[in-house]
Amino acid sequence: MAGGMAGEARRTTGPLSGVRVADFSVHAAGPFAGLMLAELGAQVIKIESSARLDITRRTHTMYGKPPSSFEQINANKMSACLNLKEPRAVELALELVQVSDLVLENFRPGVMDRLGLGYGTLREVKPDIILVSLSSNGQTGPDRNYAGYAPMFAALGGLGHLTGYSDGPPVELRHGMDHTGGMLGAFAAVAALCAKRGNNLGQHVDVSLRDMGSSFIGPALLDYAMNGREAIRQGNRDESAAPQGVYRCRGQDAWVSISVASEVEWQGMLRAMGNPVWAQGDEFGDAFRRWKAHDRLDGLIDVWTAKHTPSEAADLLQNHGVAAAPSLTPDQLLSNDHLLERGAFPKILHSEKGEQKAVAPPWRLSRTPAVIDQWTPDLGENNLDVFHGILGLSASEVKRLQEAKVIW
Amino acid sequence: MVNPRPATPAALDGLRVLELAGMVAAPFCGKLLAALGADVLKIETPMTGDPSRRRGPFPGDVPHHERSGTFLYLNTGKRSLTLNVDDPQGRIILGQLASQSDVLIHDIQPGRAAALGLDQEILSQIDQDLIVAAITPYGSSGPNANHIAYDINVFHAAGEGNLLPNGLALDRFPDRAPITAGSFMGSYQGGIAAAVGIAGAVFAKMGGLHGQSVDCSIQEAQLAIGYLPIQRLEAEGFVETRFSRFFRVGGVMPAEDGYVELLTLEPRQWESLGEFLGSPEWAAAERFEDPAAHGAEINRNVRDWTGGRPKDWLYHQGQAQGVPFAPYYTPKEVFENPHQRDRGYFVNVDHPEAGSYDYAGLPFRMSETPPSLERAPLMGEHNDQVLHSMGYTPEDVVMLARAGVI
Structure with a gap:
């Protein structure tokens, strides 16, 4: 027993407490949406099966052994098994839908229909059900059935093209794209819950992660619409600030980010650097000149930052009103004073591994706190809770269905 | 309003x-x-x-x-x-x-x-x-x-x-x-x-x-x-860096007119990729099972192969044959994209x-x-x-x- 929720217990603290979610999603984007809803207090039941283990449950060539690093993605949830190839399992899934508010899935379009769990069917058994579908390309359009993973959404959407060194290839945006899609799915889900609470409306929500990639480059797309100009990646630079960059500091692979967006900030930076001689003249006297001479300027700044550790440089610059922050590594994040003081890494007891740090929910809600307090449950850990406790099957019937590989 | x-x-x-x-x-x-x-x-x-x-x-x-x-x-x-x-x-x-x-x-x-x-x-x-x-x-x-x-x-x-x-x-x-x-x-x-x-x-x-x-x-x-590197460190003691984080097979590949992303995460996708490439020996399915040993060679060969082909061809032909390719679209290509x-x-x-x-x-x-x-x-x-x-x-x-x- 890794985590899991006892009995029919509902989560009590978050704004979504009382909401029940049937989560059929797999891999990263969908489960992350479910995680956000669970952190906000929804009772999220992960429906999964030994017949087709979620990628985070099995040894994987790319990811290695069933990684304990996936403990977080299905945290706070219950796990119930259904082998959806069995008609009785589909019936049970529909019974669960009848007592749920929202269904989450991220299969390719059409798969839920083939499973007998399409929106039309769900609506027949529960007229105000909300179905949230996350997919690479959306539920419509000629590419809808194409496979997609995180870096591919960013590539297709145009965000990948805009990330990277100006003289290098585009850069893969990794699992963050999946999870951001999950965050977006969680937003659409909660908005649909509001519509349901306000107007008793159920509906089908279609979240496209490729469209999300495009929605992050809205201004670049307008630049093309307005001027026919194609924006290109430019490393750490941005036209709104000069200098701006990530600069080498004292220490092994140590870096500080700096961004100077105004004349006042530039003056502050000069003071922080001890008013260097090279900045006395007009060469870097305004943002335009600094932008035009950015390469040379970066070299001069590097000489100064190289004398300091990232936090020394950042502190000096902050003291003079300049935006600067160390480029933090995972171990530095876990020991970061600010994050620790804010409780960004709550400890959760793991039955086998003892206390392990999780990453906190990204909101501090004063009246209805969001929490993460239980690790990903074991496969089927809550079979009895769900099928006996919630759906009312007898314990012996649950056992029989387990033996028949329906609850499996 | x-x-x-x-x-x-x-x-x-x-x-x-x-x-x-x-x-x-x-x-x-x-x-x-x-x-x-x-x-x-x-x-x-x-x-x-x-x-x-x-x-x-x-x-x-x-x-x-x-x-x-x-x-x-x-x-x-x-x-x-x-x-x-x-x-x-x-x-x-x-x-x-x-x-x-x-x-x-x-x-x-x-x-x-x-x-x-x-x-x-x-x-x-x-x-x-x-x-x-x-x-x-x-x-x-x-x-x-x-x-x-x-x-x-x-x-x-x-x-x-x-x-x-x-x-x-x-x-x-x-x-x-x-x-x-x-x-x-x-x-x-x-x-x-x-x-x-x-x-x-x-x-x-x-x-x-x-x-x-x-x-x-x-x-x-x-x-x-971005919780994953935190969890890897906490649960496995592994400190992820930008030098260690990459796909050993696949990733960003050149195309004739830009770049494509190739990601084969599942065995059936490796098989499809091998067939798509014309079943060369270097892309035999078993080679994908040991990406540490063969990934670099596979990638080198795939790059040579994709580099001479247009990204939309790789995308649509690849996807039709079960190979997850995606083009790195530019703003113009997104703006004019038939799918969206x-x-x-x-x-x-x-x-x-x-x-x-x-x-x-x-x-x-x-x-x-x-x-x-x-x-x-x-x-x-x-x-x-x-x-x-x-x-x-x-x-x-x-x-x-x-x-x-x-």
């Missing part, structure tokens, strides 16, 4: 939102709420407005504060009131507006927020039913809460920055600085995460609870999204000053409460409407303008 809304209901119809924020993160959050029917009133500093009004892109490259693409895109569907919140009367108006709102979104760091009277204690006295969401770089508490930060700083303070450009760092640029995702991605992530928390608080309020404060740290939003056009992703928006353009649309659909995209407001476009509805006379409005309050 400026524009008539469609006849269909919207998910957040009737929600009154006050937005005191600039640039990307909090305005994107406000834009999402506006698209779902919330009445979002944006407070802008008189004369200058949201800094994104000066950022561009501008039609014909002629700078104009009503024609900046960044502003036009991030503020669709909102109303605009110019208000000097440093002025005593300005703060009174802000307080009055807050008492008539369901949600106040702001991006003001705690030191200055307290000086403006925006800390929760004061606002909760104004109205028990107000939801106050602060969307700030490092959150509303902690030693760095008042640190000045832009998109690049938060992105590197949240961990993902240090891990980019992934394996490219090893292959091509071992001596270069880690980079920042393009187009303010981290700020968009902060805005979406905040929107989730706010929508949650709205849902709770609809269920009969009072308002509350929602402290949204953009750093923590990115950390939540077919989905109706782009929305034509007409703006009285900027003109008529196709805008990137909303990245989700709702069958019963479809989101909508309406034009961004002119600076102070709704001053008269808002102030008159609050009981200020036309003469008062003139005086407020003269006094620099609005």
Whole structure:
């Protein structure tokens, strides 16, 4: 027993407490949406099966052994098994839908229909059900059935093209794209819950992660619409600030980010650097000149930052009103004073591994706190809770269905 | 509202939102709420407005504060009131507006927020039913809460920055600085995460609870999204770096006309890839099972093969044969893309000053409460409407303008 929720217990603290979610999603984007809803207090039941283990449950060539690093993605949830190839399992899934508010899935379009769990069917058994579908390309359009993973959404959407060194290839945006899609799915889900609470409306929500990639480059797309100009990646630079960059500091692979967006900030930076001689003249006297001479300027700044550790440089610059922050590594994040003081890494007891740090929910809600307090449950850990406790099957019937590989 | 809304209901119809924020993160959050029917009133500093009004892109490259693409895109569907919140009367108006709102979104760091009277204690006295969401770089508490930060700083303070450009760092640029995702991605992530928390608080309020404060740290939003390296370290003791993080098989591949992404995560996809490549020995299925031994060779050969072929050919032919390819599309290619056009992703928006353009649309659909995209407001476009509805006379409005309050 890794985590899991006892009995029919509902989560009590978050704004979504009382909401029940049937989560059929797999891999990263969908489960992350479910995680956000669970952190906000929804009772999220992960429906999964030994017949087709979620990628985070099995040894994987790319990811290695069933990684304990996936403990977080299905945290706070219950796990119930259904082998959806069995008609009785589909019936049970529909019974669960009848007592749920929202269904989450991220299969390719059409798969839920083939499973007998399409929106039309769900609506027949529960007229105000909300179905949230996350997919690479959306539920419509000629590419809808194409496979997609995180870096591919960013590539297709145009965000990948805009990330990277100006003289290098585009850069893969990794699992963050999946999870951001999950965050977006969680937003659409909660908005649909509001519509349901306000107007008793159920509906089908279609979240496209490729469209999300495009929605992050809205201004670049307008630049093309307005001027026919194609924006290109430019490393750490941005036209709104000069200098701006990530600069080498004292220490092994140590870096500080700096961004100077105004004349006042530039003056502050000069003071922080001890008013260097090279900045006395007009060469870097305004943002335009600094932008035009950015390469040379970066070299001069590097000489100064190289004398300091990232936090020394950042502190000096902050003291003079300049935006600067160390480029933090995972171990530095876990020991970061600010994050620790804010409780960004709550400890959760793991039955086998003892206390392990999780990453906190990204909101501090004063009246209805969001929490993460239980690790990903074991496969089927809550079979009895769900099928006996919630759906009312007898314990012996649950056992029989387990033996028949329906609850499996 | 400026524009008539469609006849269909919207998910957040009737929600009154006050937005005191600039640039990307909090305005994107406000834009999402506006698209779902919330009445979002944006407070802008008189004369200058949201800094994104000066950022561009501008039609014909002629700078104009009503024609900046960044502003036009991030503020669709909102109303605009110019208000000097440093002025005593300005703060009174802000307080009055807050008492008539369901949600106040702001991006003001705690030191200055307290000086403006925006800390929760004061606002909760104004109205028990107000939801106050602060969307700030490092959150509303902690030693760095008042640190000045832009998109690049938060992105590197949240961990993902240090891990980019992934394996490219090893292959091509071992001596270069880690980079920042393009187009303010981290700020968009902060805005979406905040929107989730706010929508949650709205849902709770609809269920009969009072308002509350929602402290949204953009750093923590990115950390939540990028939790995996933290978990790998905590659970496995493995410190991920940009030199260790790459796909041993697949990744960014050159194409004749740009780049494609290739990702074969499942055995059936390796098999399909082998067939797609014409079943060469170096791409035999068993070689994929030991990526540490064979990944580099496979990738080298795949690069030679993809480099001579167009990216759209690789995409469509590859996908048809079960090989997950995706092209790195440029803005033009996204803008003209048949798939997104077919989905109706782009929305034509007409703006009285900027003109008529196709805008990137909303990245989700709702069958019963479809989101909508309406034009961004002119600076102070709704001053008269808002102030008159609050009981200020036309003469008062003139005086407020003269006094620099609005």
